[in-house]
Amino acid sequence: MTEPVTDWQTDWDHADPAWADDPFAIWDGLRTTCPVARTERYGGGWLVTSHALIDEVTHDTDTFSSQETGVREPGTNTKKSPPITTDPPDHQEHRRILLASFGPRSIARLEDGIRAYCKELLAAVAGRSTFDAADAYTRHIPTKAIALLLALPDDDADQFRSWVRAIMVDGHEDPDARQQATADLKAYLRPLVAARRGGAGDDVLTTVANAELDGVPLDDEMAIGMAYLLVVAGIDTTWSALGTALWHLGTHPGDLARLVDEPELLPTAVEEFLRAYAPVSVGRIVTRDGELGGCPIRAGERVLVPFGAANRDPDVFERADEFVIDREANRHAAFGLGIHRCLGSNLARLELRVALDEFVAAVPSFRVTDPAAMAWTRGHVRGPHAVPLEVGPSPKGTRT
Amino acid sequence: MRLEWNQQRCVGQGLCYAKAPELWDCDDEGYAVLKVAGDVPADLEEAARVSARSCPEFAITIIE
Numbered sequence: 001m002t003e004p005v006t007d008w009q010t011d012w013d014h015a016d017p018a019w020a021d022d023p024f025a026i027w028d029g030l031r032t033t034c035p036v037a038r039t040e041r042y043g044g045g046w047l048v049t050s051h052a053l054i055d056e057v058t059h060d061t062d063t064f065s066s067q068e069t070g071v072r073e074p075g076t077n078t079k080k081s082p083p084i085t086t087d088p089p090d091h092q093e094h095r096r097i098l099l100a101s102f103g104p105r106s107i108a109r110l111e112d113g114i115r116a117y118c119k120e121l122l123a124a125v126a127g128r129s130t131f132d133a134a135d136a137y138t139r140h141i142p143t144k145a146i147a148l149l150l151a152l153p154d155d156d157a158d159q160f161r162s163w164v165r166a167i168m169v170d171g172h173e174d175p176d177a178r179q180q181a182t183a184d185l186k187a188y189l190r191p192l193v194a195a196r197r198g199g200a201g202d203d204v205l206t207t208v209a210n211a212e213l214d215g216v217p218l219d220d221e222m223a224i225g226m227a228y229l230l231v232v233a234g235i236d237t238t239w240s241a242l243g244t245a246l247w248h249l250g251t252h253p254g255d256l257a258r259l260v261d262e263p264e265l266l267p268t269a270v271e272e273f274l275r276a277y278a279p280v281s282v283g284r285i286v287t288r289d290g291e292l293g294g295c296p297i298r299a300g301e302r303v304l305v306p307f308g309a310a311n312r313d314p315d316v317f318e319r320a321d322e323f324v325i326d327r328e329a330n331r332h333a334a335f336g337l338g339i340h341r342c343l344g345s346n347l348a349r350l351e352l353r354v355a356l357d358e359f360v361a362a363v364p365s366f367r368v369t370d371p372a373a374m375a376w377t378r379g380h381v382r383g384p385h386a387v388p389l390e391v392g393p394s395p396k397g398t399r400t
Numbered sequence: 401m402r403l404e405w406n407q408q409r410c411v412g413q414g415l416c417y418a419k420a421p422e423l424w425d426c427d428d429e430g431y432a433v434l435k436v437a438g439d440v441p442a443d444l445e446e447a448a449r450v451s452a453r454s455c456p457e458f459a460i461t462i463i464e
Contacts, residue, residue, distance in 0.1 A: 099429040105426075267418065331454050339411060341412060341413055345412075346430060349414075
């Protein structure tokens, strides 16, 4: 266990428990006093909390490289997962392999399968007066979506959910388990990629297995790295966003009632969940000595970019610290800014919209059992460890 | 009113065509496609403003 943070301006740490409990207060404090904060942890680095600086870091890919997107102890971060870890000029070519598979039209084809699966999960908790929505619902949906997208065997879902947890959630506590799970997941993907070389399926794993760069098929390392990214980037991010949305509705009965009464508000509400509770922070590496917001930066240093901090900057958003369920125009940065905009954003939106739609239709009245006992994940992705709910009586006039 | 946009800045965030499908479409890769050339029809001016204010990349400008 590392030393607790006592001064966020000079010693920030996204693995600190205070970051998990309430990052918003930390970001708001830094944005007004010290929008480029320093740490000597992780080999030395910077934390930016204003929209303008987050915009600058994400768009200046010459100075801020994506070769290591995790801010971790130096030397523990060796995974290459194109295109998220690729810089220009190769980035666009790597990304193009996947882009059409994740475009809105391709992703829309998954809606029926995801919706049917949500109904199945909700049928299993029907009639219960209490349940953990993370355990019963939110953690299953992104896993299913990725399994559908990559055409992975359904029976393997539990296994790769546990790998993702070890890599993304428990890794801060147990780096050895993270290394092991990473190796196991890649070993699982290796024969699947090999089997789909030359195949004609329309799933994304087949697309990756048969992709070419400059007329040459991707080698195993690159194809497996890409498939690995699709699994780990698409699962805990989305279950975090979905769990946080249910936590919000379970602690804000007025917002829940509005969604139940006005389901057409859902796409707008989804954007506000993403803005207010953007779960992801990414890392960059400084490529050359220079200056960031008036601070001297040196090649090799880390920069941590919490997109949720951009989303709460009052210079860009009115009522930035309030959740406004019908916020009409919402230029949030939950999916990142610039060329690394989350490839899976259309899938994440679809999952959030469908999963919340089905949830409030099936469970129109619920509340978080003990809001003070909520525990949140630390590090690069913030979401609830569990969402224990008590189900209330169905309000009159709701959809059944 | 006209819509101007910086196509170089578009990374496919997808909010313009979600907010104003009468004015914006997308290609297969998710990049925006502006559907109206010239003046925005009067009944779509509000939608045009919302789409401009929804772009995370600040790529859309309203010319009045």
